[in-house]
Amino acid sequence: MSRATSATIHLGALRDNLARLRTRAAGARVMAVVKADGYGHGLERVARALADADAFGVACIADGQRLRAIGVRQRIVVLSGLDESADIAEMHRLDLESAIHHAAQIDWLAADRDPRPLRVWLKLDSGMHRLGFAAHEARAAYQRLRSLPNVDPAIGLMTHFANSDVFDDAQTATQIDVFEATFAGIEGERALSNSAAVLGWERARGDWVRPGGLVYGISVVEGRTAADFGFRPAMTFASKLVAINRVARGEAIGYAATWRCPEDMDVGVVQVGYGDGYPRSAQAGTPVLVGGVRVPLIGRVSMDLVCVDLRSAPQARIGDRVVLWGEGLPVEEIADHAGTIGYELTCGMTRRVRFLEDET
Numbered sequence: 001m002s003r004a005t006s007a008t009i010h011l012g013a014l015r016d017n018l019a020r021l022r023t024r025a026a027g028a029r030v031m032a033v034v035k036a037d038g039y040g041h042g043l044e045r046v047a048r049a050l051a052d053a054d055a056f057g058v059a060c061i062a063d064g065q066r067l068r069a070i071g072v073r074q075r076i077v078v079l080s081g082l083d084e085s086a087d088i089a090e091m092h093r094l095d096l097e098s099a100i101h102h103a104a105q106i107d108w109l110a111a112d113r114d115p116r117p118l119r120v121w122l123k124l125d126s127g128m129h130r131l132g133f134a135a136h137e138a139r140a141a142y143q144r145l146r147s148l149p150n151v152d153p154a155i156g157l158m159t160h161f162a163n164s165d166v167f168d169d170a171q172t173a174t175q176i177d178v179f180e181a182t183f184a185g186i187e188g189e190r191a192l193s194n195s196a197a198v199l200g201w202e203r204a205r206g207d208w209v210r211p212g213g214l215v216y217g218i219s220v221v222e223g224r225t226a227a228d229f230g231f232r233p234a235m236t237f238a239s240k241l242v243a244i245n246r247v248a249r250g251e252a253i254g255y256a257a258t259w260r261c262p263e264d265m266d267v268g269v270v271q272v273g274y275g276d277g278y279p280r281s282a283q284a285g286t287p288v289l290v291g292g293v294r295v296p297l298i299g300r301v302s303m304d305l306v307c308v309d310l311r312s313a314p315q316a317r318i319g320d321r322v323v324l325w326g327e328g329l330p331v332e333e334i335a336d337h338a339g340t341i342g343y344e345l346t347c348g349m350t351r352r353v354r355f356l357e358d359e360t
């Protein structure tokens with residue numbers, strides 16, 4: 001038999017989350033962000049489920065190619081845009097749109113001989129200092145793009161927030177101010193909001209929102225799960241119990257003997273490990289659902305297996321289904337115990353995990 005680890009992707013949850021985003025976005029169009037293989041959920045699967053999305057945001061041309069190959073007709077925006085001049089031809093061939101965040105990209109467009117107009121989104125660095133034109137360069141960059149015959153004159157305007165998951169954050173307020181001031185008087189569709197901003201920054205709504213995490217039912221808002229905002233987890237990561245062992249008081253569990261039994265007790269062994277994408281950094285006490293009952297992880301996570309304390313689940317039997325995250329156990333909670341965010345966990349599923357789909 002192959003391993004029991006599976007990731008079930010709930011297509012209904014993806015659709016419900018998109019509908020909820022639409023309501024939250026109150027008229028703004030929704031560009032569903034599907035980078036990193038749809039946050040680990042499977043790019044094609046997610047795009048098929050999100051037939052109602054107004055556009056998709058991807059990280060690279062190859063993702064756009066995969067979407068076109070399955071017949072996706074919506075607009076597709078490559079969020080970091082052209083990486084080299086040869087990408088212009090690829091974007092035309094695949095009907096992709098490019099973020100433009102750097103003068104080098106405008107130079108490539110200026111030197112290109114293809115007369116067809118490319119659709120672009122000018123990206124402002126409003127304060128995150130990752131990608132984008134500085135505020136004092138952005139209007140000149142806009143004018144330069146407008147002057148190029150091979151750039152569609154309907155230029156989108158975008159920026160990205162560093163800290164929008166903090167709903168009273170001063171930097172986000174400043175980033176919105178910088179965006180508004182920089183592009184004052186310039187026409188063009190505006191796109192500012194990631195998932196957290198859709199929840200907490202109404203002022204940033206613009207013409208388009210660009211949520212990723214909430215599409216999958218994952219929040220990065222401190223102390224709040226996406227479920228707290230009415231979203232549903234789109235992935236359930238599950239496996240099964242493969243052993244139950246009676247271990248004596250004082251004995252240590254697992255590599256490096258990091259956890260000792262306080263009494264004679266039943267220890268469950270679950271067929272999942274960091275070789276599947278379960279984080280090795282998950283600490284003892286991380287919750288796991290065994291047959292629907294919450295039990296704590298004990299000892300180190302190993303490559304193929306983890307151990308759990310079964311004292312609160314005396315009914316547990318070998319073969320019981322174990323949920324690592326998803327329905328009934330928010331991935332955000334597991335991420336907290338592992339010192340990361342839910343996005344990193346769903347992105348980190350490895351190839352030996354079996355992906356399944358259901359309509360829920």
Ligand SMILES: *Cc1c(COP(=O)(O)O)cnc(C)c1O
Nearest residue numbers: 033079160194195210211212213
């Ligand atoms: C990843 C990303 C998003 C989506 O962010 P979430 O927090 O997942 O909603 C939006 N815009 C850009 C430019 C991104 O890189």
